[in-house]
Amino acid sequence: MDRLIYVSTEEGIVSLWSSDLNGGDRRKITKERIMNTARPNRENNLVVYSVDVSRGRELQKIFFGDNSGEKEPDTLEMEPVRILGLLQHDKGVVYTGSSDIDIALYIGEPGGKAEKLYSSDKIFFSTDSWHKVVVGHGLLEGNPRSSEIFIYDLDTGQFKVYTPKRGSVNGPPKIYNSRLLFTSNYEGKTNLYTYDIDKDLLEPAKFLYDDYLKHDIKDYVNYGWTETGKIWFIGKTRGRGIVFYDGQEVKHPRGTPTYLEEHHGILYLTLSSFKSPPSIYRITPDRQEASPIISSILDDEIKEAFGETIFLKYKSFDELEIPCFIIESKSPKPGPTILYVHGGPWSEVADSWNISIASLVANGFHVVAPNFRGSTGYGEEFRLLDIGDPGGGDLKDIVYARKYAFEEGIADKVAIMGYSYGGFMTFLATVKEPELWSCGVAGAGITDWSEVYELGDAVFKMFVEVLFDGKRELWKDRSAIHYVEKLKSPLCILHPQNDTRTPLRPVLKYVLKLSELGKTFEMHIAPDMGHILTRMDDAMKILYPALIFLLKHMNMNDSD
């Protein structure tokens, strides 16, 4: 049965849906909120997904359903784990899972019991499989500035680490027969390469067309093999994505495409932008036209709230050029502006759908969203700049973004806001640069690195070590708890109760200090919820109090 399988929040929770190839006969095929999904396999009707069984703590179990949604899903007997890569494999699943003790590769079948294949003290993600081979990548040398590929042989149990050059960064591999496709910076700039496992042959990826050479591709959103062994990729340039099929540019609306699938010669593409939530497009066979077959509908009122969207680069304290998006509302300029700090930190604000930014714009704020040093999308050299210095150079980039917003006549006052790493930066910015902000909104933030480390599971302990490049002596300087008395501006704190990435406990201690010191703050704990939003309700629990707070403290109460 030929069907499209896709993820949607159409009914308010993250679910798997299926439709016919025209986007008709749409059905929700999972009952619960899902977290991870394995890429469907053409040879069967199986859908493999994971569900959080820990009220947001990200400990998940795996289920096997089918693409009609009519079958009761089969289960896998397993220890619930944080999943770092979920793949269909023959009639079952292979996955990487992180627990309190290790990161490991597992295998399982519907109705069976999971078997641990390989255990590691390094961070690794499984990204693809082909019959007897599972591949992925991770920090397998333990070097925070490099990542290596692994090739696991299910027959022999051999876990082989591969890198084109020691110390290079190698992206998630995708496999077709014996050939891996992956990004690497081993020659300097990040490019796509293929590596033939059987022939031990590494080559630059080859394409029939060379349209991609006309663009300055800095990074890759995604890439893969088509059913006939051709290569597609989504290249990143100036904060947007372009799709290439065998090197040929595919025409599609402006924004950020995230995924492409080819079926019987027809391409299906997911794409969103600041002003349009994710939709699925079908591309004509000449690849010159894209028409939406499954789209999200946005109220005209919200669409019309957007002013101009500008991509620019400003100079930071050390002359480094920082890429930045300015998403203007229809409010006058200069006007109340939000400095939006993205999470990650190895992530970015691209021209893609962002519910926080859209909500801010719809409420009349201009948004300045810098891709501070350490952000993805602008090459590995730029991304690696925050390692060993989180809350240092990147925080200065944020301060210079604020300065830019005043100088360019965008802002008359600026609030700082972010979630996760952005929440961390908000906490730190409001105590280290207390004069600069009208107010701050810290969602799921970090106030004390040593306690976050203590409370983290295997992968998050390693994450903190990698981010700080092992410099534990920096933890204190980069933790707002040690500067709390310096806070001047009102602070709105939002935190999920069961967050296991940025735990609640250190933030509660922070709040206690704020209270003792008589600071102006409010705190909202979102009950029964974890770091990852899997319901529209969860998003409301975080965003609604933030917007009420901002409207009040940015003196926008007269606006509706």
Ligand code: 4NP
């Ligand atoms: P993110 O979350 O910004 O949503 O990716 C993070 C969670 C934990 C840490 C950093 C970011 N950490 O370093 O512990």
